[in-house]
Amino acid sequence: MSMHLPALQVIIPLLLAAVIFLFNNARIAYIVSVAASWLCLAIAIQLLLLVNDGSVIEYAFGGWEPPWGIAYNVDQLNAFVLVIVSGIAAIMFPFSWRSIQAEIPASLHVLFYTALLLCLAGLLGMTITGDAFNFFVLLEISSLATYTLISLGKDRRSLSAAFQYLIMGTIGGTFILLGVGLLYTLTGTLNMADLAERIGPLQASRTLQAAFAFLVVGIGLKLAMFPLHLWLPGAYATAPSVVSAFLAATATKVAVYALLRFMFGVFGADFAYGEMHVELMLVSLALVSVLFASLIALLQRGVKRMLAYSSLAQIGYMLLGIGLANVSGLTATLLHLFNHALMKGVLFLALAMVFYRTGGSSMRHMSGLGRQMPWTMAAFVVGGLSLIGVPLTVGFISKWYLILASIERGWWPVTAVILVASLIAVMYIWRVVEVAYFKERPADLPTVSEAPLSLLLPTWTLVAANIYFGINASVTTGIAQNVAQTLLGGVQ
Amino acid sequence: MMLDFFDLYNYWVVIFLMMAGFYTLIAYDNLIKKIIGLNIFQSAVFMLYISVGKVSGGSEPIAADNIELYSNPLPHVLILTAIVVGVATTALGLALTIRIKEAYGTINENDIVQMNRDAEAEKAQEWGRE
Amino acid sequence: MSASGNQRSRPSPSRWSKRRTRWLIVAVLLALAIVPEFFVTHYAHFESLGIELDARFGFYAWYSFFACGAMIAIAKLLGIFLKRRDSYYDE
Amino acid sequence: MQLDGFMLPPGLILILGAFILPQVEGRVRHALLLALPLLTLLMVWLIPHGSHLTLGLMEYELEPLRSSAEGRLFATVFAVAAFAGGWYALNKATLLELSAAFFYAGSAIGVTFAGDLITLFIYWELMALGSTLVLWANGKQNPRAYPASMRYLLVHLCGGVVLMAGIAGHVYATGSIAFSSMTMTDGLAKWLILAGFLVNVGAPPLSAWIADAYPEASPSGMVFLSAFTTKTAVFVLIVGFPGTEILIYIGLYMVFYGIVYGLLENNLRRLMAYSIVSQVGFMVTAVGIGTELALNGAAAHAFAHIIYKALLLMSAGSVLLMTGKRHCTDLGGLFKHMPITAIAGITGALAISAFPFTSGFVTKSLETAAAYQFAATASDPMLLVWVWFLLTAASAGSFLYVGLKFPWFVFFNKDAGLRPTDPAPHMQYAMWFFAFLCIALGVFPEALYAILPYQNDLLAQPKSYQQYTASHLLSQFQLLLFAGLAFFALLPLLKQTLTISLDVDWIYRRLFKVLGQEFTFKVGDLGGKTEAKIHGRIKRLIAHMHGPSGPRIHWPSGFMVLWVAVLLVGALGLYYLR
Known part of the structure; x- marks a missing residue:
């Protein structure tokens, strides 16, 4: 059994998605989804433990040996991302039941869970696969499910947002397909490990360079790299709350992982930095996105949009870490994958609870909630502190490494940008705190009570994780540093 | 030089199709036309895969006696999958278009964006500056 | 400019005497402070x-x-x- | 985690206490208010010197419990200040203020026990948070406290950001997070850390935050605020930057900045705020001198200063509380009606002026002594000569602008017709307590000397150290009496007006606002076709990007795709041209 874990990781949610669709009963769908997410988490943790010594698990699908068959390769990097994705799923799936009662018509609940499981399967598959084409297919599976999930939003704006995301996502996917195709014409293989070997002597090839450009831009679209981010705020702001939470915490993380995997696992650090100087593009775009997105987040009135823009800024941090091209920088990126999932998870879930009780998530809806929904707002505050990067929360850990990396590189202006952006984060989080704790509730809005326990519990699990991994960061930093060293390999 | 150009004509076709698709996506506001543009764009990539799989002088990749040279079957197989994905995308896009038409009464994207913006402006007006 | 300022500049006779005592005390104190200077x-x-x-x-x-x-x-x-x-x- | 015995950082007692206070009421709360600081004090003294606790964070070993002589001295006075502040605030302060103040005091004590820079930074930020809340808590009574607390927070967050950058740079450069003297290390990181510390100390150009923020707090709130932030900053300077020459100049600037602005100031508690800057300037100068005697002087002066400044603020706060007046121009002749407040105020005023037999006399002379003692061996002796003469002048100045100005305009001068009484008994007790300490430290300085950080040959240098020699006593009397003469002789020049004085805070309080108005509304009216055209374009662009409910988030997908094309062409072009 344990030798089939890599396959089960993807097949369980994929198959169960079909099963719940056939059963067509919302409650069964919910229970099965939750069970699936927990099972996935258990498998992911098991896999992480198996590869924690630096070994690589290779799994050949259907017994077809790579490079001919599709291979799933699990190493520390993707096992780490698997844990992030399935962990977030394991927390958010239980949360979803009550949350969607308020936001999605009952007739669509089965569909919702089907799409959610498909999305999970796609994300996990993208992470675990060792085959470039298989990556594209799983990317499209998760993307199609995502478009559907977004379109389930209460407002009609979610439809147009989903459509726009469909256009953009498909372009991104097609770019990736094109990049993979170019790689295949060049090397005749699709297996990532095999590709990496054969690319070695071909560094000067124009085809390889074109493939790299298409892949970076394609993946950049999926991870909402500035200026390809325009689809994201609309999608996050109009999707059902729990969908925003799930996507914000996982989808972009997997895209960042994909960038890492292609850059380091396929092209190699030497090619990416040495030949292509990708750090120039990444750092400049990341800096613009960190500052620009932070400022725009500050100007937003809708809290969900504010968080969406802050996500863009955080993605900027991750790209910055890659662009800094040293071990500390990559460590920061990897840590931030995990940490950002935790903090944005908390913030979006807290917002989902606000939505559940008040029917909205604008600043206005949140005014005076500090007293009426104390636990919800406390969770929001902890998430906010983490986002700012206050010590003893996870946010501090990744920010610390990022700053260290920028100093190591001698790029003080980058340090300044990171710190200024943190200051802006203080201000936008403070805006919410101010209306929630120091403003009276507007007379025309109803008084509300605290969110139910079934919503609070998952949220506070994440809050606890935010603090626990902020204080005891040795596990995450250990993995991240290991992976960063392996990825960078020769380049130093 | 000219010869090179014609030798690689398949690439030029691909590039032309791709740019046509891109242009359609940028220039047309009609959602259906956008989906068509997307299809053209995807088809360009499909063509690329299929054309590079062809080995000149090679036969169809069906095992038979006295044939030594086969075209590469793998890209064709891959692109079959990609086409399935493309069809699913198109279907989803069309379904969304129908729902958008129901919800907004139009499938012109500019109008839709304007409506979204107006809705927000209205809400801001209603709530006043806070 | 303020009212209090005006009042202070037009002191009553009784305040004059007060002020004189004040200056006297100050003068004595200052003298006391200077005298030991000869011995230290x-x-x-x-x-x-x-x-x-x-x-x-x-x-x-x-x-x-x-x-x-x-x-x-x-x-x-x-x-x-x-x-x-x-x-x-x-x- | 490794723990000797059952020792925990003493600061945690107050920090936890901050969360317990709201849960209890009435007598229990009062009892806790008084007991927790004393318990903290006990803990501070039970912990032997050395590092007792390590915590792993990332790959670093934090030392949140490192006891040192300097730290213990500051922790002691912080605990005492929390105790007396709590006593003074007992019934009057809001619950939020009390909790915040305890949180704030606990974090300050945390700083004094920080053995590494990360722990230091954590407590540093907690302190900023706690002090902001102390200020914020007064918003209901004084609406100006809200914006003031935000400006305060902004300044401190900026300082914190600079500090964090410096710490990261330091850790990278040295590989160590230990918090110790940084005079040996070099590079930008060291200066960033120094800058971060200096923001809290009230150094130029950001000295204005003290006078901007503190006076908006409640009477008890300002007592708390005056005690911790600037003094922890002095503490970290003593540990981290002893003998950094630039601190001499910074300190001297602060000394005279405080005096000049203090002389101009009409608002009593703003006057006190300026005098904090001036007094802290003495300490910063001493740290800049950096000899053992100077550091002892800085530490001792900080100790004494917390007590007499708190006493002065309690007195000024009582006046504000009982009369509702905050300006010199509105007050006068209160001695008869508030005798105890007046005695407290006068005692504090004498102490701050270094009057013999008060705490200020004992501690301030250590600093001036350090200046001339070091002159014999310093590389630049003339600098020390200047320092000595200027500090001596400033000692006289202290008497002028606080020692005389505060009691004179409030308790004497012309009767303003106010008929208040002394404040509540617990406030009187707190004042008595601190007044007692001011005198006791002046009469029995040995107790304070015994806990100073550098004990080498402490009392073996009669010339530099013995305060109570005839010569020293006489010169101090002359200094003070002739300052008094100058005060009364030039009294007409000191007529108080209902004004405030501009400072660097003008930039963030006024200039930005003016600039904002200038560029949003007026550019178009300036005339000139091109200008109007540009303005119109910018306006249209902004209107395009920015809807009425914040920046737009809805864009046509064609626009998005265009960006994809741009980036792709950019990426491909970049690679092909290279």
């Missing part, structure tokens, strides 16, 4: 540098007086440029 030797703190100003007779008295006078004068001067109405930032 001050250290020159920077003897090694050849500076003996601080060991001269009555140094602390006149130094203090003129330093304070200078500080008040400087404050007054800067006040011309720096003073603003109390409600300056609230406008």
